[in-house]
Amino acid sequence: MDTILEDLRLGHHKGSGRHLAAALTPIDTPRLPNRLKSFYKRWPAAQVPSNIRQCILQAPARDSPKLPKQELNAWVDVFTAYWRAVGEIVQFEDYSSRASWVKVFDAWKELANILIRGYSNFGFQAWTIPCLYVVGKYLRIFAIKADAEIASQESMAFADRFQDDVTTDFGKNGKLEETARILNRMFTLCLGDRNSIEESRKWGVYYMTNLLFKTYFKINAVGLSKNLLRALNAQSGDIPPLGSFPKSHIVTFKYYVGVIYFLDENYVEAEQHLAYAWDHCHKNAIKNRELILTYLVPCHLVTTHTLPSRKLLTPFPRLEKLFRPLCDCIRKGDLHGFDAAMSAGEEEFVKRRIYLPLERGRDIALRNLYRKVFIAGGFEESKDGQPPIRRTRIPVAEFAAALRIGTHADDRSRVDIDEVECLLSNLIYKGLMKGYIARERGMIVLSKGGIAFPGTGV
Amino acid sequence: MVQNDKTRVLANPEASNWGAPFAAHAPKHETAAEELSRKRKSAEYQTDTNSYPPWRQTNKQNAFEDRISYSPTDKRQRIDFKNSSKSKANLEMRKKRFEDPRSGYASSPSSRGESPTPGPPSGPVVGTCQNLEKNYFRLTSAPKPDTVRPLPVLMKTLDLLKKKWKRDNNYGYICDQFKSLRQDLTVQHIRNEFTVNVYEIHARIALERGDLGEYNQCQTQLRALYAQNLGGHPTEFKAYRILYFIHTRNWTALNDALADLTPADKRNHAVKHALDVRSALALGNYHRFFQLYLDTPNMGAYLMDMFVDRERLSALAAICKAYKPDVKIRFITEELGFESDEQSARFILDHTAEDLLQEKDGIVKLLTGGRAAQLFEQAKSEAHRVVDIKGQI
Numbered sequence: 001m002d003t004i005l006e007d008l009r010l011g012h013h014k015g016s017g018r019h020l021a022a023a024l025t026p027i028d029t030p031r032l033p034n035r036l037k038s039f040y041k042r043w044p045a046a047q048v049p050s051n052i053r054q055c056i057l058q059a060p061a062r063d064s065p066k067l068p069k070q071e072l073n074a075w076v077d078v079f080t081a082y083w084r085a086v087g088e089i090v091q092f093e094d095y096s097s098r099a100s101w102v103k104v105f106d107a108w109k110e111l112a113n114i115l116i117r118g119y120s121n122f123g124f125q126a127w128t129i130p131c132l133y134v135v136g137k138y139l140r141i142f143a144i145k146a147d148a149e150i151a152s153q154e155s156m157a158f159a160d161r162f163q164d165d166v167t168t169d170f171g172k173n174g175k176l177e178e179t180a181r182i183l184n185r186m187f188t189l190c191l192g193d194r195n196s197i198e199e200s201r202k203w204g205v206y207y208m209t210n211l212l213f214k215t216y217f218k219i220n221a222v223g224l225s226k227n228l229l230r231a232l233n234a235q236s237g238d239i240p241p242l243g244s245f246p247k248s249h250i251v252t253f254k255y256y257v258g259v260i261y262f263l264d265e266n267y268v269e270a271e272q273h274l275a276y277a278w279d280h281c282h283k284n285a286i287k288n289r290e291l292i293l294t295y296l297v298p299c300h301l302v303t304t305h306t307l308p309s310r311k312l313l314t315p316f317p318r319l320e321k322l323f324r325p326l327c328d329c330i331r332k333g334d335l336h337g338f339d340a341a342m343s344a345g346e347e348e349f350v351k352r353r354i355y356l357p358l359e360r361g362r363d364i365a366l367r368n369l370y371r372k373v374f375i376a377g378g379f380e381e382s383k384d385g386q387p388p389i390r391r392t393r394i395p396v397a398e399f400a401a402a403l404r405i406g407t408h409a410d411d412r413s414r415v416d417i418d419e420v421e422c423l424l425s426n427l428i429y430k431g432l433m434k435g436y437i438a439r440e441r442g443m444i445v446l447s448k449g450g451i452a453f454p455g456t457g458v
Numbered sequence: 459m460v461q462n463d464k465t466r467v468l469a470n471p472e473a474s475n476w477g478a479p480f481a482a483h484a485p486k487h488e489t490a491a492e493e494l495s496r497k498r499k500s501a502e503y504q505t506d507t508n509s510y511p512p513w514r515q516t517n518k519q520n521a522f523e524d525r526i527s528y529s530p531t532d533k534r535q536r537i538d539f540k541n542s543s544k545s546k547a548n549l550e551m552r553k554k555r556f557e558d559p560r561s562g563y564a565s566s567p568s569s570r571g572e573s574p575t576p577g578p579p580s581g582p583v584v585g586t587c588q589n590l591e592k593n594y595f596r597l598t599s600a601p602k603p604d605t606v607r608p609l610p611v612l613m614k615t616l617d618l619l620k621k622k623w624k625r626d627n628n629y630g631y632i633c634d635q636f637k638s639l640r641q642d643l644t645v646q647h648i649r650n651e652f653t654v655n656v657y658e659i660h661a662r663i664a665l666e667r668g669d670l671g672e673y674n675q676c677q678t679q680l681r682a683l684y685a686q687n688l689g690g691h692p693t694e695f696k697a698y699r700i701l702y703f704i705h706t707r708n709w710t711a712l713n714d715a716l717a718d719l720t721p722a723d724k725r726n727h728a729v730k731h732a733l734d735v736r737s738a739l740a741l742g743n744y745h746r747f748f749q750l751y752l753d754t755p756n757m758g759a760y761l762m763d764m765f766v767d768r769e770r771l772s773a774l775a776a777i778c779k780a781y782k783p784d785v786k787i788r789f790i791t792e793e794l795g796f797e798s799d800e801q802s803a804r805f806i807l808d809h810t811a812e813d814l815l816q817e818k819d820g821i822v823k824l825l826t827g828g829r830a831a832q833l834f835e836q837a838k839s840e841a842h843r844v845v846d847i848k849g850q851i
Contacts, residue, residue, distance in 0.1 A: 220710075220714060222710050223710075263709065263710045263713075264709065264710070265709050350713060350716050350717045351717060353710075353713045355713065355716065356709060356712075356713060356740060359737065359740050359741070360740065360741070362741055363741065363742075416745065418745055418792075418793060419743070419745040419746060421745075422743060422744055422745035422746075422793075423743065423745075424780065425776045425777055425779070425780030425781065426741070426742040426743070426776055426780075428776075428779060428780040429742070429775065429776035429779045429780055430742070436780060436781065436782040437780050437781045437782070438781075438782065439781055439785055439789070
């Protein structure tokens with residue numbers, strides 16, 4: 001007996017969602033390179049339902065009664081639909097001209113719909129929710145392939161609906177949008193389950209949420225992710241605590257929540273969630289840790305005005321390459337270098353959506369530049385035996401000179417004194433400098449006692 | 459500000475295809491804000507009460523995220539034509555045109571009840587109507603060819619509308635006519651340079667009148683049209699797009715807009731200006747922001763007027779915290795792009811207390827410090843709540 005049917009039999013025999021999910025996984029494996037084809041070619045179409053039924057019936061669950069008839073019929077329908085979907089997939093192995101990812105997607109969508117009905121109408125039990133995971137996951141994968149196939153074949157078609165404008169949608173992600181709607185139904189299935197917690201589908205709620213987040217991000221509908229969060233928050237009393245879920249579900253969830261807040265420029269909240277994900281992420285999940293840091297570093301820059309240490313980034317060469325030039329310029333107060341590093345990395349920063357917060361690093365660079373002016377100003381003459389204190393009344397013109405040097409301004413682009421005051425007022429406003437501007441005298445008066453530049457020691 | 463901007467637009471041959479300047483009166487800032495406020499309220503009300511028939515609701519499912527189409531108000535539909543004298547034949551034609559959509563509307567439900575109607579005929583409608591002016595009605599069934607104007611007629615319509623806008627400046631009428639014009643292009647599947655031109659002109663007029671819902675619809679369509687390389691002025695509208703997202707504080711969409719720009723786009727004067735505006739705001743550089751504001755290309759100033767007061771409040775919050783003991787009103791006027799000391803004084807008094815402005819030896823000063831800083835911080839927070847805009851994104 002081949003592995004798909006074996007997993008199906010074992011799944012029902014042991015009450016193992018993992019085996020059922022393995023049966024529904026639509027890929028060949030190195031150990032079984034003909035897994036799908038042998039399943040598909042095993043019987044003619046007319047005999048598929050009865051043989052699947054037979055396979056399930058061979059394995060009565062050890063300690064429980066036989067499956068109710070409705071439930072059994074529904075599982076037969078699920079695996080029959082799966083068989084049809086596999087039939088579309090193996091076309092690619094045969095290099096058939098009939099091979100089409102759109103057909104694969106449509107067949108898999110039918111499977112997803114039947115599976116959902118199994119839970120909502122025919123009593124599928126909670127231990128089988130790994131089936132939702134695997135069907136949802138591959139629905140998304142097949143949708144992406146189908147959309148790519150469509151994009152390579154079609155130009156923008158005229159729609160014949162009754163509409164007032166030339167186009168109503170760009171149609172690039174049609175299958176993925178369908179997927180989002182189906183995943184939403186799966187999510188609702190999990191969230192809305194009223195069974196006691198031991199038998200509840202609520203245990204699947206974070207996996208489905210994560211799958212939806214991934215999909216919404218892909219189709220640039222991040223706003224819809226917030227609807228998901230609201231739904232979860234509304235039901236938070238009924239959902240088991242985060243610590244009770246598999247860690248991989250929660251780390252992924254926290255990562256996405258962090259990114260959602262990040263994109264809304266709510267960096268304080270974003271940092272909390274990303275830091276949780278970072279702290280709990282598996283040490284060997286290098287790829288995932290790199291993803292988390294991609295957003296945590298800019299977040300930290302905005303919220304605490306601090307830069308990542310060299311040690312932190314060393315295990316991640318790509319992040320080192322991405323962030324190091326910027327960090328060096330910020331640390332040195334090198335505005336010209338900062339601007340050049342932002343330009344050089346712009347495409348990558350925009351693609352990852354971290355350009356906007358990284359740009360705020362310029363404030364830190366500016367502070368560091370002005371801090372150098374302060375330090376270079378030296379000390380007042382000591383009086384009455386008191387230890388000497390730093391000069392705290394500094395002409396704005398000195399900061400203007402520093403800015404001129406720092407931005408490589410030539411004679412034609414003079415630095416405007418009013419603009420220098422503006423930049424100083426912003427640093428004071430943001431708490432990066434402590435003091436005030438006395439405009440009439442053209443001076444800035446900084447605080448005494450080592451707090452002129454809070455957090456930097458002077 | 460607006461007057462200068464208009465002059466610059468008209469002097470710039472690349473900015474617009476309009477043949478001659480239109481003598482629109484520059485709306486006062488308060489008036490424009492009030493109109494915008496009323497317009498937005500009206501739009502929301504209209505949307506809530508507009509109940510679609512069942513088949514119309516079915517069609518709406520095609521839109522993925524919530525897309526709200528701006529629907530015309532009753533007032534607009536009641537607009538009388540300027541030229542009241544019409545031949546009897548024209549009057550008959552007009553009456554027939556009014557009746558057609560209603561009869562289509564009335565027949566649909568019974569037809570649907572009896573048996574499912576086959577879908578609308580595929581392929582474009584070939585129009586035969588010769589009227590230059592036509593009121594806009596939402597489509598509820600396939601349009602009849604004799605109510606649709608072919609391309610040569612639509613071209614004459616556009617010429618007429620441009621003249622009327624210049625002469626009468628009646629926005630309600632012009633918007634109604636442009637929507638009708640766009641609809642006729644759509645049902646005939648006409649997509650060419652003329653189509654782009656129509657949407658661009660409507661978008662610019664809507665911008666000038668602060669009708670962001672209508673502007674947003676046109677702008678969405680223009681993006682799709684530009685993708686087909688049909689001509690027009692894509693960089694002008696990419697600049698508006700950036701300014702629009704600054705106004706709505708939609709940072710996710712703004713990042714996407716940045717991702718869409720090509721290196722050539724970034725070198726374009728209008729796009730570069732918009733990018734500089736965004737950067738100045740991100741860094742809190744109000745000095746540079748207001749310099750850019752006073753030097754805005756094309757019609758971008760109409761968009762910037764939507765958020766300039768918000769940024770003035772941000773700047774004043776920073777100024778009140780950073781400067782002591784006071785600053786001259788003239789400094790505020792020059793730094794924050796006000797037209798006069800009187801205007802800046804009025805702005806300050808609108809958001810703070812009277813005693814924070816003091817006159818001494820003929821010089822008016824704003825008393826910076828804790829109390830003023832607190833009041834401006836408060837005003838700034840209120841002004842920065844997220845803007846809710848109707849229309850397609």
